[in-house]
Amino acid sequence: MTVDPGSLDTLMASRYSCRGFLPDAVPRETIEQIVATARRVPSWCNAQPWQVAITSGEETNRFREALKQEVMQAKHSSDLPFPDSYSGVYQDRRRTCGWALYDAVGVTKGDREGSRQQMLRNFDLFDAPHCAIVSSPVELGAYGALDSGGFVTAFTLAAQAAGVATIAQAALAGYSPFLHRYFDIPEDRLVLCAISFGYADPDHPANQFRTERADLDQIIDWRG
Numbered sequence: 001m002t003v004d005p006g007s008l009d010t011l012m013a014s015r016y017s018c019r020g021f022l023p024d025a026v027p028r029e030t031i032e033q034i035v036a037t038a039r040r041v042p043s044w045c046n047a048q049p050w051q052v053a054i055t056s057g058e059e060t061n062r063f064r065e066a067l068k069q070e071v072m073q074a075k076h077s078s079d080l081p082f083p084d085s086y087s088g089v090y091q092d093r094r095r096t097c098g099w100a101l102y103d104a105v106g107v108t109k110g111d112r113e114g115s116r117q118q119m120l121r122n123f124d125l126f127d128a129p130h131c132a133i134v135s136s137p138v139e140l141g142a143y144g145a146l147d148s149g150g151f152v153t154a155f156t157l158a159a160q161a162a163g164v165a166t167i168a169q170a171a172l173a174g175y176s177p178f179l180h181r182y183f184d185i186p187e188d189r190l191v192l193c194a195i196s197f198g199y200a201d202p203d204h205p206a207n208q209f210r211t212e213r214a215d216l217d218q219i220i221d222w223r224g
């Protein structure tokens with residue numbers, strides 16, 4: 001069976017990380033369909049290491065409030081180490097997308113409090129009505145995380161196909177001990193990231209920019 005490659009490209013080009021959601025809930029059947037599609041990604045030995053705790057309704061609000069309380073007093077602690085640094089081209093790309101966001105929301109250069117407030121929006125889940133916490137078994141190590149990364153991407157694309165906006169968030173994984181406690185995620189699983197999702201607020205300033213991608217010659221090293 002073949003699928004029109006243009007459709008996939010259109011879907012991938014239309015997805016973006018949403019940082020301003022409407023309050024409307026996504027129906028349970030739609031969420032199930034997104035997960036059912038995302039689980040089709042390949043994984044080493046077909047281990048399918050990903051699991052998700054998904055909040056809805058009042059439970060999302062309860063979680064959001066508890067998370068914000070935690071962030072006020074807890075120190076950063078993640079199951080997976082965060083990157084040590086971003087240098088060279090990675091630093092450039094990180095800065096470019098950071099400034100695109102700050103420009104969109106009106107944070108000017110040197111406005112440290114403004115950028116801090118925008119960063120803290122992560123812990124409001126950008127007002128999303130749902131949040132998925134993604135975990136993978138410790139024993140599968142980096143490859144479990146790699147497989148789960150594929151699942152996260154597929155989740156965002158399946159959601160986009162259903163008209164549901166998403167944002168993957170490593171920011172929440174910086175409070176992994178709290179997430180283990182809050183969601184009863186056992187210690188033999190790594191908390192990898194969150195995916196906040198719902199319907200995009202198309203007028204939200206944070207949704208008014210799109211990120212660029214490197215040219216193919218920066219990605220492919222042709223041999224032959």
Ligand SMILES: Cc1cc2nc3c(=O)[nH]c(=O)nc-3n(C[C@H](O)[C@H](O)[C@H](O)COP(=O)(O)O)c2cc1C
Nearest residue numbers: 015016017097122167168169170171172193210211
């Ligand atoms: C694993 C992962 C973690 C991310 N963590 C965050 C985050 O904590 N906060 C945030 O605002 N964006 C986060 N993002 C979104 C990226 O900034 C975004 O994907 C990137 O800038 C490309 O933009 P696009 O998704 O709009 O195409 C994350 C993305 C991924 C894949």
